[in-house]
Amino acid sequence: MSSGNAWFRNYCLRKSLNENSQCTSAYRKSGSFSNLTFVAFCYAYFIIMWDHEIKAMASSHAIIASSVFMATVLPAVFIQGFSVYGTHLLWLYSVTGAVSVVNIAVFWLLGISQPTKKNTLGYKLSRLVRSCMYLLLSCLFYHTVVVLYGAPLIESALETFSLAVLLTSLTTLRCLCVLGPNVQAWIRVFSRHGAMSVWDTSLQITVACSLIGAWLGAFPIPLDWDRPWQVWPVSCSLGSVVGYLTGLVVAPAWIHFHRKQLTYKSK
Amino acid sequence: MKIRTSVFTSFIMMAQVLGIALFLRGFFPVPVKSSVSAKNKLSDLPAEPLTGGPHNSSRLPDPLFKRVVIMLVDALREDFVFGPNGRGNMPYTSHLVERGSTHSFVAKARPPTVTMPRIKALTTGSIPGFIDVVMNLNSPALLEDNLLWQAQAAGKRMIFYGDDTWLRLFPKLFMERDGTTSFFVSDYTEVDNNVTRHLDSTLKRDDWDVLILHYLGLDHIGHVSGPRSPLVRPKLLEMDDVLKKIHGALVSKETEGAPPYLLVLCGDHGMSETGSHGGSSEPEVNTALVLVSPAFRRKVGMETPSVVEQVDLHPTLALALGLPISLNSVGRLIPAVVQEAPLRDRLRFLHLNGHQLSCLLGANWSVPSYREQTQIEVGVEQFRVAEKAHGGWMKLYLEGNTSEVLGNMGKKVLRQYLEALASMSSALSRQLGKYDMYSMVAGMVIVFQLLLVLLLAMPEALSGAALVDVPVLQALLSLPFYLLCLLLASVHVLVCTSAGSACYLCSLSWGLVFTAVAFASATFCVLVSMATRRLPGGGGGGGGGSGWSLSELDILLLAGTVGHTLSLAASSFVEEEHQTWYFLLNTLCLAVFQDVCRKYFREQRRPGAIGENREHHEEEEEEEERFFLSPKGRRPSDPSQPGGDPRSREKWLALATPPLTLACCRLLRTLNQTGVQWAHLPDMGHWLNSSEHRAVLSLLAALSLVLVYFLIQRRCSWVSRIALALGLVGVYSYRAAVGNVWFPWQHGSQSVSKGTVEARFVYVFVLGILFSGSKDLLRSQIAAAAAAAPLKRRGLWEIYSGLVLLVALLFRAHNLPVLCCCLLVQSLMARFIWRKLHYDAAQTTIMHYWFGQAFFYFQGNSNNIGTVDVSVGFVGLESYVEGPAIFLTALGTYAGPLLWACHLVCYLNSESLRTPVALGHGCYVLALLRSVPVAAYVVLVTALRYHLFIWSVFSPKLLYEAAHALLATVLCLFLGAMETAQADAARP
Structure with a gap:
């Protein structure tokens, strides 16, 4: 126990020497905890996010991830014959809905997005309208890209569009939540060395992970195994959700381990 | 020894092609046979087994049939006769199948389901190796023991009408013959009329014993428009009429007492859902086999036809005609056919077949693995037991025993024989x-x-100097080299003396083998010394190797190359390889799109230090561009482009290029559905080729040709431009003459010709443009340095446009958009992407290679031998001429990769003004891209050599890979020559 505590103190010292982070203050704040519970807490999490922001990120990610699980498990209780393969579109919609609602709620509660300059109702409304338009546009964009990748044009348009909606909810919605309907900020974040906060980095990671997941999900389709998950678009949507979950886990961990390298320019 | 990268690469590639050839020689062995020219003789036949008593006669039972008519309908799929539509397609035949005295079977053909190997299988009873497909275009006479030779030796008179492959296989065996050539795929009436026209007179005569008819029309219809085409039904009705005619004539000739006739209706292979064949899918493998003879019991109703092997027809026919079975036959007698014969004869037939199989097994017993050995022994042992029981039965029989015991015992012997035959045949x-x-x-x-x-x-x-230090001399003078030579030579002697079986390396002369041994050991020594040099210092020898940072694009390119290589291990990924390439290409376009966006949008937002730097580059580049363009286009540099700010216009064009490329790829993808799983889906190509949509096809073809002209002409000299225009007009008129497209002024049915004149007209211009291009290239060698560069560039471009014209001639009409899109993508990418975004030679080469691979599949190819369009080999030729036909077919097949590689040469050459080593780098990367999958695939194929799909999926792919490696070698040599010339020009 005490060795863990010593390790942590050392770690904080090193940290504070390396950069002026809030790490030590976090430790001081957490002094009110009993040391024992505190260390248990560290071991339980394995990778510990001391920083306030990383902690917030980890917990919000945990909530989002659990919402995905709930969206998979809960309908199975209520709806007869619900399964991920059998009623795939239903599962897809439930995940989409859960992820969007939870994302919006979490980010609204956390108040991450840039503070708005004007606080009038009209301005808020216009932001809302623009956000909706972006969501729609992104659905269409994903649909086009998926069709360009070789999805049938007319035959299973509904399935393709559902996949596009899922991808939108996993990527674009998060962008909207974090950055707001601001294309220039988006371009900044997604260009090289453009991240300006941990949230930007986590956004990059989750978006990349979900897209790569969907991309990898397309590979098993040509195999002639005749499995239920090879049906369009099951493997792609599964891949994207798995990628998204991976991104949710990886983002805080990666940020934590690369704290030294991550130097953000001032906002 | 320091040599230039391109020279080094070309040398390596040449050696590698030799290595691949050696591997192929081992992988596709000449099938192991008892002996090529040995024939089975009547006198060699074993005596009828009899325990005790004197030796029985070795005579064969009396022939069951006197006359045989074999009616072979090419690509007669099983469901054409036995399927639900069979009654409508072939009413007389289905009536016979249901009610007549017939036997019907589904005969399974072995892949490769191509005509010549199938004919060989039917006549020799052996399973031809895969290499026979490659020899298909040039079939030499069949020297093996075969049914026809046996029939002739027995004094049977044979008549043949149909596919002239038979005449090439059996040049002197037929009393009367008339061959039709099978390569004009678009002709499906004349080929069959040429066969049928002889029937009436022949059927009236009595002077023949065997009549073989080979009808090609159905196969041609399949190739042109698939098995669901409306043309299929009339053709099948025609075949049905022919069968009715033959059957009627045979019935009327029938005399009491003499052995009856036998009429065989069979197909050589089936037809896939797209109408091609060559692979091993169910519809390609299952063929119909109907035997009609009054000797059979009359049937009372429809029975499901049982399944037999195609090679089983051979021993059945041979025995039923009283001929010895060919030595190499692996088939077994179809018991149903001899059902009506006396039991003694039936047992004798089975005994003969079993004896022949056991002899063949004995001859082939060289070094089988333990499991096979036991299986062979089991089969032979079963046969011995059955033979002994047969002897006992004979003794009882000859003693005049006619009790029921004898019958039961005979049935038991029969069963034993059948089991023995089955296990020997499978072994x-x-x-x-x-x-x-x-x-x-x-x-x-x-x-x-x-x-x-x-x-x-x-x-x-890949360093800036592009010089490779190969320690050849050092290796040759080292002790390990000599030791290794000695070791390898002793291994060689050991292997050759111990195995003794057919081994290609052992049959080579000593000089050649020693060269190979020395080469292998030298390579190994070089390898080791290079590795040791690389190991300790790391960056010491290489220079600049450590500082590489990979962009997303680099990661994608690397991951794609590695991933594709790995995917070759799965048979489905090999079958659907086009999907992999389309997928990677799409991702590549998206990655490029992201790069473009990043460049143009970020620059605007942040005019910081980097931005200014970029601007600076941009201006330089602009100047260079003008410098490049002005001599190319032969027009004064145009300072004022019409409409708006040129910079912003260019930006939007650059931004539009990747989406446009993506859209092109998506469209082309629908043009030809290839692969296996989704090959049967309707595609644009079939839609365009159907006769109702000929106007659309004509319009599309014309439009594509016009676009091709505009895309290609801008960098040619004016003479070549005129030649190009005339050539493209010639291409269109060739397609019109062949009957694929219409001229606007001739809407009615015009006569279809071979279009030889038109095609030759185009060839003249192709040669002209190629000549003018090479003349420019040669002139650039002697010209002064300043004038040399534009001359060389123009020469290269003209050679490229000559190739484009040739490919336009060879491509089918519906594939012309592929060519057009290829050129469009190339010019857009070169103009707005590769040059502007500063992609280096390696990246550009990889992208070219990927595009080339994707276009290989866009034009309708697959990893199946069946999709090679052999009709390309006959464009502009009156008859089959081997050299040009093979060259044209290869060119037509590899048009996509070739065009992209040629464009790469042109691009890198223009790029080499800026970075002089671009050509060398490109050459190296191209070689690497080709040899990585080839090497991996060679290992994979060896590991998977007992895989179920080895012959149907993996071996065709191996042939494709080898051919592609050969193509890449030629291109590397060309690139190397270009670079050497350039370096020579730069030196003085």
Whole structure:
């Protein structure tokens, strides 16, 4: 126990020497905890996010991830014959809905997005309208890209569009939540060395992970195994959700381990 | 020894092709046979078994049939006759099948389901090796023991009408013959009329014993428009009429007492859902086989036809005609056919067949694995037991015993014989897929060593100097080299003396073998010394190797190359390889799009230090661009472009290029549905080729040709431009003459010709443009340095446009948009992407290679032999001429990769003004891209050589890979020559 505590103190010292982070203050704040519970807490999490922001990120990610699980498990209780393969579109919609609602709620509660300059109702409304338009546009964009990748044009348009909606909810919605309907900020974040906060980095990671997941999900389709998950678009949507979950886990961990390298320019 | 990268690469590639050839020689062995020219003789037949008593006669039972008519309908799929539509397609035949005295079977053909191997299988009863497909275009006379030779030796008179492949296989055996050539695929009436026209007179005569008819029309219809075409039904009705006519004539000739006739209706192979064949899918393999004879019991109702092997027809026919079975036959007698014969004869037939199979097994027993050995022994043992029981039965029979015991005992012997035949036959067909492992391993070792040398040289080869230090002399003078030589030579002697079986390397002369041994050991020494040099210092020898940072694009390119290589291990990924390439290409376009967006949008937002730097580059580049363009286009540099700010216009064009490319790829993808799983889906190509949409096809073809002209002409000299225009007009008129497209002024039915004149007209211009291009290239060698560059560039471009014209001639009309899109994408990418975004030679080469691969599949190819369009080999030729036909077919097949590689040469050449080593780098990367999958695939195929799909999926792919490696070698040589010329020009 005490060795863990010593390790942590050392770690904080090193940290504070390396950069002026809030790490030590976090430790001081957490002094009110009993040391024992505190260390248990560290071991339980394995990778510990001391920083306030990383902690917030980890917990919000945990909530989002659990919402995905709930969206998979809960309908199975209520709806007869619900399964991920059998009623795939239903599962897809439930995940989409859960992820969007939870994302919006979490980010609204956390108040991450840039503070708005004007606080009038009209301005808020216009932001809302623009956000909706972006969501729609992104659905269409994903649909086009998926069709360009070789999805049938007319035959299973509904399935393709559902996949596009899922991808939108996993990527674009998060962008909207974090950055707001601001294309220039988006371009900044997604260009090289453009991240300006941990949230930007986590956004990059989750978006990349979900897209790569969907991309990898397309590979098993040509195999002639005749499995239920090879049906369009099951493997792609599964891949994207798995990628998204991976991104949710990886983002805080990666940020934590690369704290030294991550130097953000001032906002 | 320091040599230039391109020279080094070309040398490695040439050696690698030799290694691959050696591997192929081992992998596709000449099928192991008892002897090529040995024939089975009547006198060699075993005596009828009899326990005790004197030796019985070795005579054969009396022939069951006197006359045989074999009506072979090419691509007669099983469901054409037995399927739900069979009654409508072939009413008379289905009536016979249901009610007549017939036997009907589904005969399974072995892949490759191509005509010539199938004919060989039917006549010799053996399973021809895969290499027969490659020899299909040039079939020499069949020297093996075969049914026809036996029939002739027995004094049977034979008549043949139909596909002239038979005449090439059996040049002197027929009393009367008339061959039709099978290569004009678009002709499906004349080929069959040429066969049928002889029937009436022949059927009236009595002077023949065997009549063979081979009808090609159905296969041609399949190739042109698939099995669901409306043309299929009339053709099948025609075949039905022919069958009715023959049957009627045979029935009327029938006399009491004499042995009856036998009419065989069979197909050589089936037809896939797209109408091609060659692979091993169910519809390609299952063929109909109907035997009609009054000797059979009359049937009372429809029975489901039982399944037999196609090779089983051979021993059945041979025995039923009283001929010896061919030595190499692996088939077994179809018991149903001899059902009505006396039991003694039936047992004798089975005995003869079993004896022949056991002899063949004995001859082929060289080094089988333990499991096979036991299986063979089991089969032979079963046969011995049955033979003994047969002897006992004969003794009882000859003693005049006629009790029921005898009948039961005979049935038991019969069953024993059938079991023995089944196990021997299966052991044999496994035996036939034997590999020459020694040659394979030798080839593999060479290929791998060269690949490793290539990989180890990477830091030097891609460095700024592009010089590779190959320690050849050092290796040749070292002690390990000599020791290794000695070791390998002794291994060689050991292997050759111990195996003794057919081994290609052992049959080579000593000089050649020693050269190979020396080469392998030298490569190994070079490899080791390069590796040791690379190991300790790391960056010491290579220089600049450590500082590489990979962008997303680089990661994608690397991951794609590696991933594709790995995917070759799965048979489905090989079958659907086009999907992999389309997928990677799409991702590549998206990655490029992201790069473009990043460049143009970020620049605007942040005019910081980097931005200014970029601006600076941009201006330089603009100047260079003008410098490049002005001599190319032969027009004054246009300072004022019409409409708006040129910079912003260019930006939008650059932004639009990747989406446009994506859209093009998506459209082309629908043009030709290839692969296996989704090949049957309707595609644009079939839609365009159907006769109702000929106007659309004509319009599309014309539009594509016009676009091709505009895309290609801008960098040619004016003479070539005129030649190009005339050539493209010639292409269109060739397609019109062949009957694919219409001229606007001739809407009615015009006569279809071969279009030889038009095609030759185009050839003249192709040669003209190629000549003018090479003249420019040669002139650039002697011209002054300043004038040389534009001359060379123009020469290269003209050679490229000559190739484009040739490809336009060879492509089918519905594939012309592929060519057009190819050129469009090339010019857009070169103009707005590769040059503007500063992609280096390696990246550009990889992108070209990917595009080339994707276009290979866009034009309708697949990893199946069946999709090779052999009709391309006859464009502009009156008859089959081997050299040009093979060249044109290869060119037509590899048009996509070739055009992209040629464009790469042009692009890198223009780029080499800026970075002089671009050509060398491109050459190296191209070689690496080709040899990595080849080397991996060679190992994979060796590991999977007993895989179920080895012949149907993996071997065709191996042939494709080998051919592609050959093509890449030629291109590397060309690139190397270009670079050498350039370096020579730069030196003085």
